[in-house]
Amino acid sequence: MGNKRELIAKRAADELEPYSFVNLGIGIPTLVANYIDDGLYTLHTENGLLGVTSVEEKDIDPLIVNAGKLPVGEALGASYFSSADSFAMIRGGHIDVAILGALQIDSRGRIANWAIPGKDIIGVGGAMDLLEGAKKIIITTNHVANDGRPKLVDECTFPITSERVAETIITDLAVFKWQGDNYELVELMGDSTIEEVQANTTAFYTISNELLQEGKV
Amino acid sequence: MGNKRELIAKRAADELEPYSFVNLGIGIPTLVANYIDDGLYTLHTENGLLGVTSVEEKDIDPLIVNAGKLPVGEALGASYFSSADSFAMIRGGHIDVAILGALQIDSRGRIANWAIPGKDIIGVGGAMDLLEGAKKIIITTNHVANDGRPKLVDECTFPITSERVAETIITDLAVFKWQGDNYELVELMGDSTIEEVQANTTAFYTISNELLQEGKV
Amino acid sequence: MYLDKLFSIEDALKEIKSNHTLMVGGFGLVGSPLSIIEHLTRHDISGLTVISNNVGEAGEGLGILLRQGKIKKAIGSYFTSNRDVAKYYNEGKLEIELLPQGTLSEAIRSGGAGLGGFYTKTAVGTDLARGKETKEINGETYLLQEGLKADVAIIKAWKADRLGNLVYYKTARNFNPNMATAANYVIAEVDEIVDVGELDPDEIATPHLFVDAIVKSELILMKDGVKSIGK
Amino acid sequence: MYLDKLFSIEDALKEIKSNHTLMVGGFGLVGSPLSIIEHLTRHDISGLTVISNNVGEAGEGLGILLRQGKIKKAIGSYFTSNRDVAKYYNEGKLEIELLPQGTLSEAIRSGGAGLGGFYTKTAVGTDLARGKETKEINGETYLLQEGLKADVAIIKAWKADRLGNLVYYKTARNFNPNMATAANYVIAEVDEIVDVGELDPDEIATPHLFVDAIVKSELILMKDGVKSIGK
Numbered sequence: 001m002g003n004k005r006e007l008i009a010k011r012a013a014d015e016l017e018p019y020s021f022v023n024l025g026i027g028i029p030t031l032v033a034n035y036i037d038d039g040l041y042t043l044h045t046e047n048g049l050l051g052v053t054s055v056e057e058k059d060i061d062p063l064i065v066n067a068g069k070l071p072v073g074e075a076l077g078a079s080y081f082s083s084a085d086s087f088a089m090i091r092g093g094h095i096d097v098a099i100l101g102a103l104q105i106d107s108r109g110r111i112a113n114w115a116i117p118g119k120d121i122i123g124v125g126g127a128m129d130l131l132e133g134a135k136k137i138i139i140t141t142n143h144v145a146n147d148g149r150p151k152l153v154d155e156c157t158f159p160i161t162s163e164r165v166a167e168t169i170i171t172d173l174a175v176f177k178w179q180g181d182n183y184e185l186v187e188l189m190g191d192s193t194i195e196e197v198q199a200n201t202t203a204f205y206t207i208s209n210e211l212l213q214e215g216k217v
Numbered sequence: 218m219g220n221k222r223e224l225i226a227k228r229a230a231d232e233l234e235p236y237s238f239v240n241l242g243i244g245i246p247t248l249v250a251n252y253i254d255d256g257l258y259t260l261h262t263e264n265g266l267l268g269v270t271s272v273e274e275k276d277i278d279p280l281i282v283n284a285g286k287l288p289v290g291e292a293l294g295a296s297y298f299s300s301a302d303s304f305a306m307i308r309g310g311h312i313d314v315a316i317l318g319a320l321q322i323d324s325r326g327r328i329a330n331w332a333i334p335g336k337d338i339i340g341v342g343g344a345m346d347l348l349e350g351a352k353k354i355i356i357t358t359n360h361v362a363n364d365g366r367p368k369l370v371d372e373c374t375f376p377i378t379s380e381r382v383a384e385t386i387i388t389d390l391a392v393f394k395w396q397g398d399n400y401e402l403v404e405l406m407g408d409s410t411i412e413e414v415q416a417n418t419t420a421f422y423t424i425s426n427e428l429l430q431e432g433k434v
Numbered sequence: 435m436y437l438d439k440l441f442s443i444e445d446a447l448k449e450i451k452s453n454h455t456l457m458v459g460g461f462g463l464v465g466s467p468l469s470i471i472e473h474l475t476r477h478d479i480s481g482l483t484v485i486s487n488n489v490g491e492a493g494e495g496l497g498i499l500l501r502q503g504k505i506k507k508a509i510g511s512y513f514t515s516n517r518d519v520a521k522y523y524n525e526g527k528l529e530i531e532l533l534p535q536g537t538l539s540e541a542i543r544s545g546g547a548g549l550g551g552f553y554t555k556t557a558v559g560t561d562l563a564r565g566k567e568t569k570e571i572n573g574e575t576y577l578l579q580e581g582l583k584a585d586v587a588i589i590k591a592w593k594a595d596r597l598g599n600l601v602y603y604k605t606a607r608n609f610n611p612n613m614a615t616a617a618n619y620v621i622a623e624v625d626e627i628v629d630v631g632e633l634d635p636d637e638i639a640t641p642h643l644f645v646d647a648i649v650k651s652e653l654i655l656m657k658d659g660v661k662s663i664g665k
Numbered sequence: 666m667y668l669d670k671l672f673s674i675e676d677a678l679k680e681i682k683s684n685h686t687l688m689v690g691g692f693g694l695v696g697s698p699l700s701i702i703e704h705l706t707r708h709d710i711s712g713l714t715v716i717s718n719n720v721g722e723a724g725e726g727l728g729i730l731l732r733q734g735k736i737k738k739a740i741g742s743y744f745t746s747n748r749d750v751a752k753y754y755n756e757g758k759l760e761i762e763l764l765p766q767g768t769l770s771e772a773i774r775s776g777g778a779g780l781g782g783f784y785t786k787t788a789v790g791t792d793l794a795r796g797k798e799t800k801e802i803n804g805e806t807y808l809l810q811e812g813l814k815a816d817v818a819i820i821k822a823w824k825a826d827r828l829g830n831l832v833y834y835k836t837a838r839n840f841n842p843n844m845a846t847a848a849n850y851v852i853a854e855v856d857e858i859v860d861v862g863e864l865d866p867d868e869i870a871t872p873h874l875f876v877d878a879i880v881k882s883e884l885i886l887m888k889d890g891v892k893s894i895g896k
Contacts, residue, residue, distance in 0.1 A: 019668045021874045042874065046535065047461045048605050050872045062464070062655050063606040069462045069515075077828045077861040079869035080604050082611045082639075083461075083487075084543040087536025091556060091779030092846055094874050115561070120520030122530060123512035124562065129536035132556045133779055163559035236437045238643045259643065263766065264692045265836050267641045279695070279886050280837040286693045286746075294597040294630040296638035297835050299842045299870075300692075300718075301774040304767025308548030308787060309615055311643050332792070337751030339761060340743035341793065346767035349787045350548055380790035544783065547771070550800070550807035553781030571781035571811060580802060604867065636835065637868045 004172040007190060008140045010035045011170050012099055015138055020096035021050070023130055026068040028140040029099040038075060044095055046126040048086045051078025067126060087126070090133040098134035100127065102141045102166070104156045107204040109165030109178050111139060112158035124161075131162035143171035144200050152176075152183075152203035173197050176205060184208050221389040224407060225357045227252045228387050229316050232355055237313035238267070240347055243285040245357040246316040255292060261312055263343040265303045268295025284343060304343070307350040315351035317344065319358045319383075321373045324421040326382030326395050328356060329375035341378075348379035360388035361417050369393075369400075369420035390414050393422060401425050439598045439648045440627065443473045446647040449619045450586050452479050453506075457542065457582075457613040458486035459589035462515070463495055465606030467590040467623040468660055469652040471495050474588075475502060483507040485542070485582055487535065487609060492518045494660075500528070509582070511535035532562060537579050539612055545581035546615025553578055587617035590651075591640065594624040595631070598645030599638045607639070614644045621647045625654065670829045670879045671858065674704045677878040680850045681817050683710050684737075688773065688813075688844040689717035690820035693746070694726055696837030698821040698854040699891055700883040702726050705819075706733060714738040716773070716813055718766065718840060723749045725891075731759070740813070742766035763793060768810050770843055776812030777846025784809055818848035821882075822871065825855040826862070829876030830869045838870070845875045852878045856885065 005028050013035035016022060023044045024030055033043065033054060043052035045066040052066060055073035066072045081089075089095060104112040111131060114124045131137060145151055152169070169176040174197045175187035183205040185197060194207070222245050230252035233239060240261045241247055250260065250271060260269035262283040269283060272290035283289045298306075306312060321329040328348060331341045348354060362368055369386070386393040391414045392404035400422040402414060411424070447470070450456065460466025471490070475498045482505050489508050490496035497516050499505050507529035513519035522528035533541065534556045544552050553576035557563050567578040589610040592603035600622055602610060614620050622645050653660050678701070681687065691697025702721070706729045713736050720739050721727035728747050730736050738760035744750035753759035764772065765787045775783050784807035788794050798809040820841040823834035831853055833841060845851050853876050884891050 044874075045605075047464075048608050050874060051866070060657055061604065062657050064604045065461070065464050069464070074604070074866060077826060077830060077873065078866045079830060079872040080602070080607055080867050081872065082607055083535065083539035083609045084612045087539055088774070088778035088846065089872075089874065091536055091554065092777045093779060094846070120517065120524070121514050122520050122523065122532060123514035124532060124534050125512040126535040128534040128560060128562065129556045132554075132558075133536075159561045161560065162557075261643075262836075264695075265839050267643060268635070277888055278835065279888050281835045282692070282695050286695070291635060291835070294595060294599060294642065295635045296599060296641040297636050297833070297838055298641065299838055300766065300770035300840045301843045304770055305543070305547035305615065306641075306643065308767055308785065309546045310548060311615070337748065337755070338745050339751050339754065339763060340745035341763060341765050342743040343766040345765040345791060345793065346787045349785075349789075350767075376792045378791060379788075540778070540780070548786070549771070550784030550786070550802035550805070552775065552783040555779070555781070569781070574781070576781035602867065607867075634868075636833065636838075637865075 004142065005031060008170050008172055011175065011189065012138050012140045015168060016041055016097060021094065023090070023095050023098045023134060025098065025100040027101040029101060030068065032099055042075070044089065045072065046086050046090060046130070048081050048083060049074070049078060051075035087129050090126070090129050093133060093135055095134045097136045097138060098130040099138045099140055100130060102139045102151065104158050105139060105152050105166065105169055105203065106156045107154050107182065109183065110156055110160045110163060111166050112156040113161050115159045117158065127161050131164050137164070137166040138168045138170060139166045140170050143173040150200050150202045152201045154202055154204065173200065179206070182206060185211060221359065222248060225387050225389055228392065228406065229355050229357045232385060233258060233314060238311065240307070240312050240315045240351060242315065242317040244318045246318060247285065249316055261306070262289065263303050263307060263347070265298050265300060266291070266295060268292035304346050307343070307346050310350060310352060312351045314353045314355060315347040316355045316357055317347060319356045319368065321375050322356060322369050322383065322386055322420065323373045324371050324399065326400065327373055327377045327380060328383050329373040330378050332376045334375065344378050348381050354383040355385045355387065356383045357387050360390040367417050367419045369418045371419055371421065390417065396423070399423060402428060438596055439645060440596060441647045441649055443470055443649045443652070446621045446649050447473055447477060449621070450474065450479060453481040454585040455483040455485065457584040457587035457617055458484055458496060459608065459610035459613050461487055461605065461608040462491070463655050463660065465590050465608045465610055466495055467588045468495060468655065470588045470621060470623050470649065471499070472653055475499060480504050481506045483509065485509045485584055487511050487538065489513055489516050489519050492516050507531065509533065511538045534562060539609055541579050541582040542609065542612045542616050545583040546612065549581050551578050551580035582616060584617040586619045586621065587613040588621050588623070589613050591622050591624045593626045593628055593633065594622060594648045595628050595633055597630050598622070598642035598648055599633050600624070600640035600645060601633055601637060602639050611640050614640045619646050620644055621649060623649050623651050625651050669827055670876060671827060672878045672880055674701055674880045674883070677852045677880050678704055678708060680852070681705065681710060684712040685816040686714040686716065688815040688818035688848055689715055689727060690839065690841035690844050692718055692836065692839040693722070694886050694891065696821050696839045696841055697726055698819045699726060699886065701819045701852060701854050701880065702730070703884055706730060711735050712737045714740065716740045716815055718742050718769065720744055720747050720750050723747050738762065740764065742769045765793060770840055772810050772813040773840065773843045773847050776814040777843065780812050782809050782811035813847060815848040817850045817852065818844040819852050819854070820844050822853050822855045824857045824859055824864065825853060825879045826859050826864055828861050829853070829873035829879055830864050831855070831871035831876060832864055832868060833870050842871050845871045850877045851875055852880060854880050854882050856882050
């Protein structure tokens with residue numbers, strides 16, 4: 001389980017361009033920090049810090065936290081700012097990539113990651129702003145929900161977070177890229193098979209020529 | 218001439234409540250600074266400084282200027298901020314008083330102080346924001362224009378700066394206070410007479426009971 | 435020669451009255467005016483509308499005020515971590531206005547800046563756009579968010595001078611400087627008070643004209659929780 | 666290990682092309698990127714739309730670009746002090762968009778913050794409200810101002826580290842931090858370059874993600890005018 005999550009995080013790290021500004025959501029996205037080089041990427045946390053690093057237990061400052069309210073460290077060249085300034089950065093298109101989790105992703109590229117009808121989750125935080133403002137969205141998630149149901153569905157049944165399309169989806173089974181009208185399956189993760197992906201995905205997607213040519217179908 | 222301007226400035230200073238935050242416009246308003254106690258009032262200049270003081274020639278820093286681009290000093294406890302933050306202060310109602318000049322003031326309490334039709338004045342600066350945002354407006358001006366024509370007119374012929382009423386008008390002849398529907402003449406300046414005021418004012422105004430009782434009419 | 439804004443917490447709290455709208459700084463407990471909130475729990479005040487990112491935690495910070503029945507309405511972005519919020523909401527004891535975090539902080543800034551509101555793309559097409567006006571600007575759809583204002587803001591800063599100039603500490607800054615601009619009366623809880631002139635004019639984050647009262651922290655957030663530092 | 670953003674002025678200027686919209690910091694000559702402007706006068710660029718509080722002075726700063734016929738349109742708040750502006754405007758050689766100074770700086774901030782625009786009361790009922798949409802909000806009339814953006818911003822700061830973090834000096838701050846957020850490419854002219862880590866993280870006014878290039882000042886504003894400080 002932990003291994004699957006680490007695998008997803010590691011694959012997400014490979015998507016990042018050097019020198020980009022990256023915001024990491026809670027959950028699997030947070031793990032991405034373990035696979036990137038501090039000097040090459042700058043991490044942003046929407047509560048007001050550009051230049052997030054990990055912190056050792058002994059160096060924890062309770063007044064330096066990330067958006068998950070967890071203790072973090074301060075990189076060389078870091079800066080702090082107000083909430084309004086932080087979201088101005090996000091909405092203004094100054095964050096290159098946001099790596100986020102998702103409850104559902106649908107055939108139209110839309111993400112649901114803030115609310116489950118009937119469950120007492122009354123909170124949205126920065127999710128809608130990040131989906132709106134980040135130049136590129138990478139979704140990292142288990143391919144299916146805890147109850148085994150597909151997360152990649154034809155149409156989100158949970159409330160969507162934005163009408164904006166998420167460009168890249170990385171799960172424990174596969175990698176999908178948005179191709180203008182639909183997702184394309186571009187890569188199988190680990191030793192997963194096309195059959196596994198098909199059995200666990202109700203969203204519409206195409207399969208890349210490369211995968212087809214490799215005879216994986 | 219200088220004397221008249223100083224008289225107006227001195228009278229305007231008397232209007233200020235202790236500990237208020239005051240923005241001074243260009244011209245006569247700038248002179249008001251000579252009549253107030255630095256510790257009791259805090260001067261704001263809209264280009265981005267709270268805590269303006271006068272500066273001696275030898276201490277001039279070319280990068281500390283007021284909205285008239287003239288060198289000023291920095292008071293103890295001063296702070297600097299961006300233009301957007303400075304006007305947020307103004308529009309947000311955080312400036313208690315703006316003391317401004319005027320080309321015309323009309324019976325409806327409206328001020329014209331930014332443009333003269335047919336003249337090449339293409340600039341508004343912070344005048345409209347100050348008239349909109351300051352809690353109280355004091356206009357300091359010569360009673361008549363350089364050509365002898367009244368500045369207090371029935372309706373502004375120059376473009377107005379705001380629909381907002383200016384509460385207090387201080388000229389070399391008189392002091393007027395807005396009374397909900399119209400200006401009231403509440404004070405004669407120096408040795409001026411009601412007749413002088415009447416001869417040089419085409420705006421509608423009433424005369425205070427106090428002045429009537431003093432038999433000045 | 436200047437107005438000394440240093441107050442006792444009890445004296446400053448006299449400005450908060452029942453049915454007030456109150457802005458409360460902090461992201462969770464980080465940068466939250468913990469001492470002022472603690473004093474508030476001892477006062478007989480009700481019907482508060484609270485504008486704050488969270489409503490503290492269950493039974494902690496603003497969470498205590500909620501349990502005391504003092505909060506009528508909460509405007510914020512993330513109430514999930516305090517399970518009481520959903521409970522009170524489901525029982526009809528609490529009104530909720532949920533805003534995306536960026537819309538919340540921008541609305542506070544907007545209120546403080548004297549603006550009527552602003553157009554954001556955030557939340558367009560989602561459930562949180564319900565009841566909001568939309569508008570096409572340059573071919574894109576935006577929704578209108580009006581500015582937020584409060585009767586009183588209680589905020590947390592690191593250092594103040596006696597005039598009320600403030601500087602903040604690291605991620606304890608968060609909503610505090612924005613809230614300082616948007617209330618009729620602003621009470622700043624600070625850890626340290628310095629002489630006027632000690633704060634560099636280029637580094638003051640909240641100029642003193644925004645601040646009405648400064649109070650000294652009695653509780654602070656340490657690595658192992660909230661601790662009393664005495665008076 | 667980091668991206669060094671220090672450029673020669675000539676290299677940084679390659680980003681500015683004919684028909685670009687250019688934001689230029691400064692209040693008059695104070696806080697204006699004088700060295701970058703001086704280099705621009707030597708380039709064959711035309712059709713610029715300039716967003717700046719002023720268009721320099723007659724024959725000084727941006728005023729030279731105007732005389733060279735490089736500026737097609739000026740968006741700002743106060744053009745009176747450069748008499749050429751009225752002359753070029755009257756001769757039909759220059760378009761002008763005049764905004765109240767607070768509306769100008771807020772529009773720049775708004776553009777940088779990804780907002781479609783905002784509602785302000787400033788200018789309602791005046792000649793500068795012509796053509797602007799108005800709206801009643803809570804019983805008061807506001808007008809809509811859309812956000813402003815630029816292809817390139819040239820700004821002036823005091824110190825930068827090599828990552829591009831910036832701090833400003835006194836009233837030379839003015840429009841610069843707002844413009845730093847609102848352009849696709851941002852060139853910051855600075856007087857001093859320090860090591861990464863030397864600027865206090867709580868005091869950085871412009872975080873480095875906004876800045877694309879740093880260049881070193883060659884001209885600075887002294888008490889007795891603009892002086893060359895060599896390279």
